[in-house]
Amino acid sequence: MPTVITARRTAAALATAALLVPLAACGNDDDGKDTGGRKAELTVLAAASLTDVFRTAGAAYEKDHPGTKVTFSFEGSQELAAKVRQGAPADALVTADTKTMDGLRSDTGDPTVIARNRLVIAVGKGNPKHVRTLKDLSAKDLKVVLAAPEVPVGRYSEKILDAQRVSVEPVSQEPNVRAVLSKVELGEADAGIVYKTDITAADGKAEGVDIPDAQNAVAAYPAATLKESAHPEDAAAFVTWLTSPEAQKILRDAGFQKP
Structure with missing residues (x-):
C-alpha cells in the first residue's frame, strides 16, 4: 500500500509541475519582453x-x-x-x-x-518680417525671443549669435524651447531660435529659417x-x-x- 500511495504522489507532483511550466512562461515572450507578469x-x-x-x-x-x-x-x-x-x-x-x-x-x-538636433530661426507663418539670416535678428524693429542662458537652447543660441557678432536684445527670455516657439506661434514675437524638430512639431503654426551648418550648433x-x-x-x-x-x-x- 505505501508503494501505491508514493506512486500516486509522484504522479500528482509531475502533473502539477507540467502545469506550472507554461504558467511561468506567460510572463515573458520569446524575445524576453515583459508581457504582464511584472508591473x-x-x-x-x-x-x-x-x-x-x-x-x-x-x-x-x-x-x-x-x-x-x-x-x-x-x-x-x-x-x-x-x-x-x-x-x-x-x-x-x-x-x-x-x-x-x-x-x-x-x-x-x-x-x-x-x-x-540643430537650430533654426522660428518665424511666423509666411515669414511676414522676411527674416533670412542670423544678422536679421539684430534689427531694432524686430521682436526676438530667446531661451534663457541657463537653458541648453539658450546657450546654443548665444554661442552662434556671438560667433557671428550679432547683437540681439530679446523681448523675453524663456525657461524652455517650447515657450520660445509658443511666443512666435502666438505672434507675441517675430522670431526666435529653436530646434529644427520644434518647427516640425509646430504643424504649420510657425516656419523655420535654416541656419547654415558653418554658423550652426549641434545639440x-x-x-x-x-x-x-x-x-x-x-x-x-x-x-x-x-x-x-x-x-x-x-x-x-x-x-x-x-x-
Whole structure:
C-alpha cells in the first residue's frame, strides 16, 4: 500500500509541475519582453524639445512591453536637473545637452547620446518680417525671443549669435524651447531660435529659417538612468531601447539626427 500511495504522489507532483511550466512562461515572450507578469511604472524626465516624439516613443514602448507604463515630465533641462538634485522620484533622465547631464554624474548611470538636433530661426507663418539670416535678428524693429542662458537652447543660441557678432536684445527670455516657439506661434514675437524638430512639431503654426551648418550648433541628447530609481532594471531597459532601431526610426521621423 505505501508503494501505491508514493506512486500516486509522484504522479500528482509531475502533473502539477507540467502545469506550472507554461504558467511561468506567460510572463515573458520569446524575445524576453515583459508581457504582464511584472508591473512597472517608469517616470522619465525629458527635455521640452522631446515632448512630441517621446509621447510617440512611449506609446510604442508600452505596446512592446506590456505591464510597463511610462510617464514623462517635460521641462527645460536645467529645470529637470533641479528636480534630480531635489530628489524628485524618477527613473531616467534625457537632457538636451551633455553639460547638464555631466553636472549630475553622482545621480545618474553612464549616459548614452540617443539623438542630435540643430537650430533654426522660428518665424511666423509666411515669414511676414522676411527674416533670412542670423544678422536679421539684430534689427531694432524686430521682436526676438530667446531661451534663457541657463537653458541648453539658450546657450546654443548665444554661442552662434556671438560667433557671428550679432547683437540681439530679446523681448523675453524663456525657461524652455517650447515657450520660445509658443511666443512666435502666438505672434507675441517675430522670431526666435529653436530646434529644427520644434518647427516640425509646430504643424504649420510657425516656419523655420535654416541656419547654415558653418554658423550652426549641434545639440546632443544624452539619456541615463537615475541611481535613486525604484525600478533600476526597467529604467535601464528603457534607456537601452532608445538606441534600438525602432526608437531611432521614431526619432528620425520626427527630424532628429543620428547620435
